Amino acid sequence: MKPLLYLLSVKYNGRDGKAHMYFYDEDTHTLVDVPDHTGHLPYLLTDLKPEELIAQYPDVFTHKGFNRLEVVEKYDALNDRWFLMTKVEALDPLSIGGTQKSIREILRGHAWEAKIKYHHCYIYDANLIPGMPYTLENGKPKLVDTKVPEEIEKLIRDLVKEKRDLAEYLSWAQILNAPIPRLRRVAIDIEVDSPPGIVPNPEKADRAVIAVSYYSDDRKGVLLLKRSNDIPKLEQNDAEITVFENEKELLQAAFKIMTSYPVVLTFNGDNFDLPYLLNRALKLGLREEEIPIEWSPRSDYAEIKGSIHIDLYKFFTNKSMRVYAFGNKYREGRTLDEVSMALLGIGKVKHEEAISEMTPERLVEYSLRDAELTYKLTSFNNDLVMKLIILMMRISKLPIEDLTRHNISAWIRNMLYYEHRQRGWLIPNLEDILRLKGQTSTKAIIKGKKYLGAIVINPKPGVYFNVVVVDFASLYPSVIKTWNLSYETVRCQHKECMENRVPGTNHWVCKKRRGLMSEIIGILRDLRVYVYKKGAKSSKNEEERQQYDVIQSALKVFLNASYGVFGSEAFPLYCPPVAESTTALGRYSILKTMQKAVEMGIPVLYGDTDSLFLWNPPQEKLEELLQNILNELQIDLSIDKEYLWVVFSKRKKNYLGLLKERKVDIKGLTGKKRNTPDYIKNLFNEIVEDLSEADNVSEFEKSVDKIRDLVFTAIQRLKKHEVPLDQLAFKVALTKPLKEYTKTTPQHVKAARQLLEYRSKLGISGNVEVGEIIAYVKTRNKDGVKAVQVARIDEVDNDKYIEIMRTTLQQILDALEIDFDDLLSGKVITLEKLV
Known part of the structure; x- marks a missing residue:
């Protein structure tokens, strides 16, 4: 049996003018260098015919790197047409682009696919999948046919009915389920x-x-x-x-x-x-x-x-x-x-x-x-990070060096470019997309955004018992699939599609063809939600469960970023109407669900992006709601969390709840922040601990009284200077050398300089190093801070700490209807004291 060779990298070798593939040999634990055997050369595409090129751009033919012309047929997805283009081939990548005298510059305004890195272009054209296993047949790489596990194939066949779609799903499953090497x-x-x-x-x-x-x-x-x-x-x-x-x-x-x-x-x-x-x-x-x-x-x-x-x-x-x-x-x-x-x-x-x-x-x-x-x-x-890297190489089609050094938009771009080439599609220029599609119709609320984003429904502050959270499974990927969103389908060129409007916008979506982004994201979303997440729970084999969980985690990374890239100007397929339509449909879905819940008599307490908090819903009505939404929106709504109680503050995205499994769930409350002094953090945690013991209304009220006393006592200890310095310390890592702080001096830097001076007086040589944690307290001296090592307890600015305590606890105290100012002034009334 031939050894499995896993494709890790593709590079251009200037010495022999070829692309080289680098495979990991699983038997010898070495790299195998395989040069190109096809004669592949760099190229760009132009809309000019060969005779027009000869007449208008003779510099192309006299260019030292020019090799030859070829007429090819490409599909223009923006205009829904197949047409002929001229392929201009060069002897080396720099002749195509990268210098002022390159062919790309000569054909400025008439060049397509000219900015793609050559080794990526080679991967597309050679149909290579980085991270996958190959064998060598007469020096040529051959992809190993991977068998999809029976339980995964069954889940896919239960999910997909169309024969063409089934082949696509199984093809992706082969890629995801292929063995992963343990790299030496x-x-x-x-x-x-x-x-x-x-x-x-x-x-x-x-x-x-x-x-x-x-x-x-x-x-x-x-x-x-x-x-x-x-x-x-x-x-x-x-x-x-x-x-x-x-x-x-x-x-x-x-x-x-x-x-x-x-x-x-x-x-x-x-x-x-x-x-x-x-x-x-x-x-x-x-x-x-x-x-x-x-x-x-x-x-x-x-x-x-x-x-x-x-x-x-x-x-x-x-x-x-x-x-x-x-x-x-x-x-x-x-x-x-x-x-x-x-x-x-x-x-x-x-x-x-x-x-x-x-x-x-x-x-x-x-x-x-x-x-x-x-x-x-x-x-x-169990090698989690390396497994994620290999899987995301396979999804993105990126070599390992590129994947680990670039952000998610580069991963998604490469995945989509690869799919364009597999289908014979022209990869569009950004200016072509913007000329035909580049407009938005909603007004952003958040400064700096170009369109209206996700919806957040304000909760009424207070405590609520028996709360169920329903969550849309991958909301944005779901609407991308269900509504056929892609750069070529939103605001398409067909007049008959203009009636297919996206709610809340003036955009429409194509009804005549399936969008590329919709197809790919739809497949990946279904595989994650209905196949690998299920497999990770149901498989009886521990190794398989771990494998499926890693796969669904890798898919999660791609899916959660899949819509946002189209709203980024740095993305080469930037298409604002796609991003805007996605968020608009997210708002539409959650408002429809909220409306349906209210119609059914289920109170909605709070909503945020892709989830709703429902107050004490009867089981039969809850199941009816989930089924109605699936039927009407083709989006899965499922139970995400069940709380014994939830406390909402006045602010969005801030709440605290006790889950049925008796785990306290905290969202957005500042007491969790790392830089909060231990004294205040511990007080916050003590409050949470007290609340976690409350199963019913009576116990909850007792906890609230106890919390009043806790906060009152904590304030008094601060006022009397009874809190040790180490409990009041802020701890911040130094991120660059002290000498580089010239324009501004953050508080931890002031403390670091004090610490350096203190060490010098003690005869301790050495500097305060980058990465060192600086502990300091807020004081009444001119700097406003002192390093813990040089501070005295009587120098502590108690008023500042009381304000930090107020800020940290305000949200939860508001929800519990406890007035911090009353506690500060000494007004503490508890049930015990009323008896």
Whole structure:
């Protein structure tokens, strides 16, 4: 049996003028380089006939990169017609575009598909699917036919009746269910001997590399530069510790390790580690052929010869991954410490001294931890991150380097471009879409938006018992499918379709053909909601359940961003009427559902984007409502949550409730914010804990009385300076060196400078490092803050903390009808005191 080869990357090789495919060999755990065998060359399309080109643009034919012309037939989806175009082929990508004298510039105004990167174009035309398994037949890649599991196929056949649609669904299921390899990989991290307060410059690379750490499944260790005559005693959990007298030899050893793995992981390696190693190696006299690192200016990332480089920094800062795949567990993902603490429960090694002043033992511990965290971010939860990456490569058709470095709009763009080529469709220019479709008809409420967004129905503040939340399953993807929304179908060219209006807008939707976006998003939505989510719950095999759950998570990332890209000016298929129609239909769906619920006598307490809070609905009426909406709107409405009680504040998107499984659910209340001082956060949590014990109205009223006392006591302790400083501390990470704060000085930076001065007085050398957590309290001094280490309890500005407490608790106290000002003035009336 031939080994499975998984396509990871496609690159253009300027030396032989060919595209090269890079496959991961599952048997040998190495990369296999397969050059193009088809003679494929870069090209663009033009609406000019060959004779018009010859007559009007002779510079095309005298261009040094010109190769040949070919007449091809393309489908123009914007105008619903097939027509002939001229394919202008060149010898290299730069001849098509990228320079001022390129063919694209010569044919400005008459060029299509001229800005697509060549390696993407090659993937489309060769029908390649990155992340999928292949075999080599006479040096040519052949896609492995994947069998769809019986239970998945059954769910699809139960769902899809049309034969043509069934083939499409099964084709996607084959892609999603194909085996996923476990990539052999190593994480790399470097440390530089820079003075305190100085961030090393990768371009200058003028300081020594004092440590390179590596971590993989089969080995881990640190390459350490000897900086003194002391012989360090180095032991670090079976790690290989190698000490070098010579920095040049250290780098050569690091390069040998990197190139011995098919995949190299870094965290911010594009911006720092790899360019620093490259430039430092050149400075030390290594020849270019001895250095495996290459900088790719056009792609703006660092490559490693013979290996694939993945920079996890860019992947984890991707907003769609942060929100939809990792449930907002971290805020931005800009530091290794933040992401690893959130996902792994372990962070970087904390230190007071500068890296350059660390002992060899301490440096080994610090450096190795960074490499370990980088590796484990891809290996936790049974290789979850690597599986997501492979699956999203398959959906987007992007190589692994591009997928991990670009945002979701690039993923969706590439997926749609690929589908255009498979169907023989012309990929339209943005100006053509805007000329025919680029208009909106609703007025935005939120500043900076171009159209009216989702609906939020204001709740009446108070506490409500027995509340059921009904939720539209993937609302926006659902309306995209049901209403046939796509850039070519909204405001189509057919007069007979103009009566098919989108409610709440002046747009219409085509009735004569199915939209590309509607078809693809519809399939992916159905597969997620009706197939893989069901399979993840029903499968009796634990491994299968995990696999299906990863698949539905990958689909979720795409689906949740699928409508928004059409409302972004940066998206090459930008079409405002599509985005506007999607939100309008979302509003229409939720208002229709609300209207139906009221007609049935079910009170609606609150609505937000794709869900409604229903007050004490009878079971039979609830089921009737769900069925009515499915029949009328073709959208699934299901029970999402059931609360014993819910407390609403006066503000939108702010509520607190106790679920039937006795878990407290908090939405948007500021007590959850990380930067809230522990004293106030703990008070908030105590309030929540008290409320969670209330099963009925009587117990709830007792909890409210207890909360009055809690808040009153907390205020009094603040006024009397009885709260320890560490309980009042704000904790903020330093995101850049202190010297770079020139225009404005945030409070944590003021405190960091005080801390630096304090350390200096104590004779402690070293700087306050980027990433260090600064703890400070609000005081009455001129700066308004003091680092905890230098503050006194009598300096605390209690009035400010009382206001922070008010802000934090206001929403929940309002809902409980507790007046904070009464508590502040000492008016505490409880049931106990009335007896």
